[in-house]
Amino acid sequence: MSSNEPPGGMFGLSYDSESRVFEALKLLSTAIIVLVGVWPIYWMIQLAFTEYETVEDAVTVFPLPEIFTLDNFAVLADPEMYTYMFNTVVVAIGTIVTVVVVSLIAGYGLARLSFPQKENFARILLIGYLFSPIVIGIPLYQIWRSIGLLDTRIGLIIALSALSMPFAVWLMWKYIMTIPEAHEEAAWVDGASRWRGFRDVVVPQCRPAIIAAALFAFALAWNDFTFAQILLPSTETTTFAPGVLRAMGQAQFLPDAHLMAISLVMTLPPLLFAYFMQSYLLKGFQVRAL
Amino acid sequence: MAGETGESIRSRRTYIPWDSLPASRETVVGIGTVLPVVVLYVLIAVFPIAFAFWASLHDIHTLSPEWVWIGLENYYEVVEIATFWGSLWRGVVYMVGSTLIQLAVGLWMALVLNRITRGQKLLTAVVFTAYLIPTIIVSLMALRVFDPAGGVFQVLGAGFDLWSATEAPLGSRTWAMPLLILIGSWKFSVFITIFTLAQLRAIPNRFYEAAKVCGANRWQMFRDITLPRLTGIILVVVLLRSIFMFNKFDIIWQLTEGGPGDATTTLPVLAYKTVYTDQAYGFANAIAVVMFLFLLVSAIAYFKLFNPSEEVETTT
Amino acid sequence: MPDITIQNLTKVYEESGDEIVAVDDVTLTIADGEFVTLVGPSGCGKTTTLRCVAGLNTPTSGTIHFGERDVTGIPVQERNIALLFQDIALYPHMSVQENMAYGLKIAGFSRKERIARVEEAAGLLQITDQLEKMPSELSGGQQQRVALGRSLVRDPEVFLFDEPMSDLDAKLKAELRPVIEKVTDEIGCPTLYVTHDQEEAMTMSDRVAVINDGELEQVAPPKEIYDEPESKFVSQFIGQPSTQFFDGRVRAVNGRGTLVVGDYEYEVSDGLKGWSGDDVRVGLRPQYITVSDDAEAGIPATHLLDEPLGDATHSFFETEFGEVIVVTDPDFEGNGGEYGLVFQSDYIRLFDVDSGVRIA
Structure with a gap:
């Protein structure tokens, strides 16, 4: 395929200098990624520790000792903000549990059992990627209202779980197919029922896929604004994203530094997950789960 | 049809008469595993889109429950x-x-x-x-x-x-x-x-x-x-x-x-x-x-x- | 403990509209305490047969009995069998101890009893110091021992092996074979061992069942299978290097059947009269062919190459019947010369040209 090309490295360089150029480019790229990736987060952190009166006056790059403060975090004690965050946590946990349980069982069925229309079912599942929160949310608003799920966290959990399904089910399906069937058969030989074999042998081995699906569901729930905005219209039940936006519109006193402080708190869980669980995440994504 | 033969074998824990069902046990269990997903999809996609289509054929004020048919x-x-x-x-x-x-x-x-x-x-x-x-x-x-x-x-x-x-x-x-x-x-x-x-x-x-x-x-x-x-x-x-x-x-x-x-x-x-x-x-x-x-x-x-x-x- | 009776077992798969007969009317009985090996090339239906006995596959027709009990429709969980898998199938997320105790845990044994039983089995298998490890930390041979232990603790009614050693190297195989025999003796139940390796079949079994294309070719003790194969397939499949074949013809001379191969005639048994004038396939193990320096003394052969093994040499010759392998003296060096191949006529076996069935 490349026999016609002149020998040697790129741009006619020797392999050696090609390597040096490559290393330099890599270093430069890394620097840019760090700068662009970290910078906004750094900015959020430093503003969170800056006295709010000074934020709007001038740009400060470092939280100087004279304007350094922890007072911004007092906003966490605000009952309204506390409600929003609590609701977000409940919705996230509810979504994760629903998504993991439902997708594990469905993935197992797709991987191990044969039933009519199985392949078509899997394909139809992919249509789920087309579900736009706004397209679904507008009609769902009336439907939820008529069956009493409007303004309930359950209603939001159901909606967000459905949105995670195409990814989670495909992931579980493909992942379970990589587990040798003999493991399960060994359990059956040992006297385990199908359910017991699933529980004792398949589920523990699905850990990377479970974590990947859980992280994906978490990202969706933690991120969600549109569904919560439409399906949780009242202030008491709503989650962080729409809550804080409404608070900004209504509140007399809500300085940006306070918003940065609360944002920082909300950023910590994703940051920790991203650091400690990235290997599971990549392993999960490797099975071509789309 | 195959009920008589199945009974003696699995009498120990037969709650569901698998053998007299029209589909095989594996089919029933298999469909059962994906049923929750189907329910979620129906609830979150099929209903809303059907509802959206139906509602789009009406003149509706967001806050009033009155639907006036206006076709397309x-x-x-x-x-x-x-x-x-x-x-x-x-x-x-x-x-x-x-x-x-x-x-x-x-x-x-x-x-x-x-x-x-x-x-x-x-x-x-x-x-x-x-x-x-x-x-x-x-x-x-x-x-x-x-x-x-x-x-x-x-x-x-x-x-x-x-x-x-x-x-x-x-x-x-x-x-x-x-x-x-x-x-x-x-x-x-x-x-x-x-x-x-x-x-x-x-x-x-x-x-x-x-x-x-x-x-x-x-x-x-x-x-x-x-x-x-x-x-x-x-x-x-x-x-x-x-x-x-x-x-x-x-x-x-x-x-x-x-x-x-x-x-x-x-x-x-x-x-x-x-x-x-x-x-x-x-x-x-x-x-x-x-x-x-x-x-x-x-x-x-x-x-x-x-x-x-x-x-x-x-x-x- | 009961024996295993397989009667008229047939398994047909449907694959994209085609029917594939994996197992064709197999009937086989394994007595209590007997070790029977089912051997054959890949895709011959041996694993399917075993999986039917285990209850992992459902037979299309035929029955399987454990003693008096008809287990044909009984799920695998209720058959009380032990099964060793080709890929070993230890639970990767459980320690060796937990792996071995899992079956007991399901059966509801107390923790104390589980530990006692596991330790006893581990002692027998010499893996007592491995109990705390995870399967991934063990070598292939040790994993196989753990898998054996997992079966041992449960005291099964029937012991099944599905090519358990096919991924191990030759030295480990030789090391594990006596362990397997020890364990099966210990349990003392009927054992069905599936393999494609004829050496395993020959060394461990009480009886060997050779299967080809879903059909049983012959069931007999190893020595008999080797010496008196009932078909060309069995003769070729069992033994290393495998039986050499030549085209021959039976001629009746003075009322006795005489075998003619090339220019040479061999006396064979009396029973050949009816075959006079027919072509036959002549099979002879390479050990029973002698190489003569005199090219006139036997079938003319041109030496191709030698494979010295130390205790013997496998020498390859080109003849009018194609390439022939002969087991020669360890010091033999052919040097590409012309030789004559002489048959030891006592060991000649004749097979029907079309069906491959043994004639004499």
Whole structure:
């Protein structure tokens, strides 16, 4: 395929200098990624520790000792903000549990059992990627209202779980197919029922896929604004994203530094997950789960 | 029919008369495993879309329960009003612009992350955080740094004469859309990075070693080994990103609410405004149905053209 | 403990509209305490047969009995069998101890009893010091011992092996064979061992069942299978290097059947009269062919190459019947010369040209 090309490295360089150029480019790229990736987060952190009166006056790059403060975090004690965050946590946990349980069982069925229309079912599942929160949310608003799920966290959990399904089910399906069937058969030989074999042998081995699906569901729930905005219209039940936006519109006193402080708190869980669980995440994504 | 023979064998724990059911036990259990997913889909997709279609045939005020049948009139209105076509056009600009930037940046980040040796874990975590961080926080940060009152990017941009020192760039007709595209790309490029990085890690090193033995340089290795391995996944993520960006509502609403004027009003924003600002619930549903059909048609066309499903179904 | 009776077992698969007969009317009985090996090439239906006995596959027709009990429709969980898998199938997320105790845990044994039983089995298998490890930390041979232990603790009614050693190297195989025999003796139940390796079949079994294309070719003790194969397939499949074949013809001379191969005649048994004038396939193990320096003394052969093994040499010759392998003296060096191949006529076996069935 490349026999016609002149020998040697790129741009006619020797392999050696090609390597040096490559290393330099890599270093430069890394620097840019760090700068662009970290910078906004750094900015959020430093503003969170800056006295709010000074934020709007001038740009400060470092939280100087004279304007350094922890007072911004007092906003966490605000009952309204506390409600929003609590609701977000409940919705996230509810979504994760629903998504993991439902997708594990469905993935197992797709991987191990044969039933009519199985392949078509899997394909139809992919249509789920087309579900736009706004397209679904507008009609769902009336439907939820008529069956009493409007303004309930359950209603939001159901909606967000459905949105995670195409990814989670495909992931579980493909992942379970990589587990040798003999493991399960060994359990059956040992006297385990199908359910017991699933529980004792398949589920523990699905850990990377479970974590990947859980992280994906978490990202969706933690991120969600549109569904919560439409399906949780009242202030008491709503989650962080729409809550804080409404608070900004209504509140007399809500300085940006306070918003940065609360944002920082909300950023910590994703940051920790991203650091400690990235290997599971990549392993999960490797099975071509789309 | 086979009930008599089955009974004696499994008498110990027979609660369900499997043998007298019309389908085999495996079929029943198999369908049972996917039933929860089906229920979720029916509840969250089939019902709402059917409901949206039904509602779109009525004239409904958002807050009043009265439905007046008007047939297809909402649809005639949809295709007639200029805001629809304008929103569609802006939505396409937003979708294409952000998807292209995300593809380039996401792919580049994946290649770099795959090759660096030191601090890989930390850097990967930082990059992943951008995706996991709630959109509202990205918006809050963006609003802060572009704020004329002490926003660092506003000051920097003013220094380069991009806008005046007192102007809010997110409120400017010239800058609102490009900035929305850039801010969205900061967050969502990582989506492409995650998927391509996972794929890159799965390429066995021996391919590169074999290529090196043949005297390939880095560009040739990228072109002949890396890229062919990535094309499938790239086609899929580009499709997904396009769909997601076309549907994007949250970040636009949070940053500009579709303004200034309608400079950043895309279809999702238009639909939302129609419900809550214009209080025209039936008309909003008509827009939603049109959006859904638009997505469906483009997705089918995309699958027909590029067939990313080959990638999807390699192991079925 | 009961014996295993397989009667008229047939398994048909449907694959994209085609019917594939994997197992065709197999009937086989394995007595209590007997070790029977089912051997055959890949795809011959041996694993399917075993999986039917285990209850992992459902037979299309035929029955399987454990003693008096008809187990044909009984799920695998209720058959009380032990099964060793080809890929070993230890639970990767459980320690060796937990792996071995899992079956007991399901059966509801107390923790104390589980530990006692596992330790007893581990002692017998010499893996007592491995109990705390995870399967991934063990070598292939040790993993196989753990898998054996997992079966041992449960005291099964029937012991099944599905090519358990096919992924191990030759030295480990030789090391594990006596362990397997020890364990099966210990349990003392009927054992069905499936393999494609004729050496395993020959060394461990009380009886060997050779299966080809879903049909049983012959069931007999190893020595008999080797010496008196009932078909060309069995003769070729069992023994290493495998039986060499030549085209021959039977001629009646003075009322006695005489075998003619090339220019040479061999006396064979009386029973051949009826075959006078027919073509036959002549099979002879390479050990029973002698190489003569005199090219006139036997079938003319051109030496191709030698494979010295130390205790013997495998020498390859080109003849009018194609390539022939002969087991020669360890010091033999052919040097590409011309030789004559002489048959030891006592060991000649004749097979029907079309059906491959043994004639004499």
